[in-house]
Amino acid sequence: ETGVTQTPRHLVMGMTNKKSLKCEQHLGHNAMYWYKQSAKKPLELMFVYSLEERVENNSVPSRFSPECPNSSHLFLHLHTLQPEDSALYLCASSQDSGLAGAQQYFGPGTRLTVT
Amino acid sequence: QKEVEQDPGPLSVPEGAIVSLNCTYSNSAFQYFMWYRQYSRKGPELLMYTYSSGNKEDGRFTAQVDKSSKYISLFIRDSQPSDSATYLCAMSAGSGGSNYKLTFGKGTLLTVNP
Numbered sequence: 001e002t003g004v005t006q007t008p009r010h011l012v013m014g015m016t017n018k019k020s021l022k023c024e025q026h027l028g029h030n031a032m033y034w035y036k037q038s039a040k041k042p043l044e045l046m047f048v049y050s051l052e053e054r055v056e057n058n059s060v061p062s063r064f065s066p067e068c069p070n071s072s073h074l075f076l077h078l079h080t081l082q083p084e085d086s087a088l089y090l091c092a093s094s095q096d097s098g099l100a101g102a103q104q105y106f107g108p109g110t111r112l113t114v115t
Numbered sequence: 116q117k118e119v120e121q122d123p124g125p126l127s128v129p130e131g132a133i134v135s136l137n138c139t140y141s142n143s144a145f146q147y148f149m150w151y152r153q154y155s156r157k158g159p160e161l162l163m164y165t166y167s168s169g170n171k172e173d174g175r176f177t178a179q180v181d182k183s184s185k186y187i188s189l190f191i192r193d194s195q196p197s198d199s200a201t202y203l204c205a206m207s208a209g210s211g212g213s214n215y216k217l218t219f220g221k222g223t224l225l226t227v228n229p
Contacts, residue, residue, distance in 0.1 A: 042220060
């Protein structure tokens with residue numbers, strides 16, 4: 001595997017389900033990110049981890065819970081989601097969150113549909 | 116006024132044309148400017164990365180930044196059908212060690228017709 005991988009690629013869940021999205025980066029980077037991409041809207045930064053510490057939480061509802069067990073893996077735990085949470089969820093990584101933070105490399109995304 | 120404005124298109128050109136994609140911005144603190152290409156059902160791919168004003172060329176792609184006008188451009192020469200994608204501009208102020216805070220445009224959908 002190379003670059004940034006995400007699983008699953010597609011997910012359909014009901015509003016009462018609990019599911020998790022997984023991201024893995026094979027680039028040796030130290031910073032990882034979760035973004036939300038909705039139709040007709042710019043990418044929205046959700047969470048930032050640097051050296052496994054959360055450094056940013058952009059007023060994201062608590063029904064989204066991130067976890068970063070090590071610098072290569074990032075999870076997004078989902079529970080009691082709303083239909084408006086349906087979107088493409090993208091993971092990204094960068095060498096660090098400082099000077100190299102602007103050069104981010106994205107995974108293919110998980111297309112989430114909440115029914 | 117939105118921080119970053121990008122015409123969503125769609126933009127349709129014949130193969131071989133020169134394509135010009137643009138973004139304007141309002142935050143004069145932006146110093147780092149990126150262009151991403153996103154194919155349908157894929158994640159964004161970093162195409163060009165520039166710092167401050169000036170030009171940067173990479174193969175058929177040229178990125179231009181004019182900070183005085185708060186305007187950035189991506190030119191694609193000899194466009195190919197494989198260039199058909201959504202192009203996203205992104206910017207960062209890079210202050211306080213938080214270069215990761217990117218502000219994205221909404222993207223321009225480009226189709227290159229054979």
